[in-house]
Amino acid sequence: MSFKDRVISIVCKIPSGHVTTYGTVATLAGLSRGARLVGGILHFNIDDVPWHRVVNRHGFISTKCLEHPKLAQKALLEQEGIEVTSDFMVNLRKYGWFG
DNA sequence: CGAATGACCAAGC
DNA sequence: GGCTTGGCCATTC
Numbered sequence: 215m216s217f218k219d220r221v222i223s224i225v226c227k228i229p230s231g232h233v234t235t236y237g238t239v240a241t242l243a244g245l246s247r248g249a250r251l252v253g254g255i256l257h258f259n260i261d262d263v264p265w266h267r268v269v270n271r272h273g274f275i276s277t278k279c280l281e282h283p284k285l286a287q288k289a290l291l292e293q294e295g296i297e298v299t300s301d302f303m304v305n306l307r308k309y310g311w312f313g
Numbered sequence: 314c315g316a317a318t319g320a321c322c323a324a325g326c
Numbered sequence: 327g328g329c330t331t332g333g334c335c336a337t338t339c
Contacts, residue, residue: 240321249334250336254319254338323331325330326330326331
């Protein structure tokens, strides 16, 4: 069991229709200051976790990946009932999940 | 095992 | 008020 596994576990527990932030995931995983690690971990496990439910502090999709994954994420979020603006931003105040 | 890396955050100019 | 800098710490090669 490692921080990585905890992060993955937590991300998988995010209820459908909700999103959370890197900082929140890091805190729930035990490292309130490990937001960066969460990003890196999700990067290495992009195929194993619903990373589309994790956004940065501003509610923006922070991936530096190609635009295609972003569109996929936007579609997935909307599919779950989450409003995503054309700027790939979600309303954390409304859809934010903090455990 | 050591050095580099990173999809963040908050404070400082 | 927007941009730049520094710190954080596990994972990876």
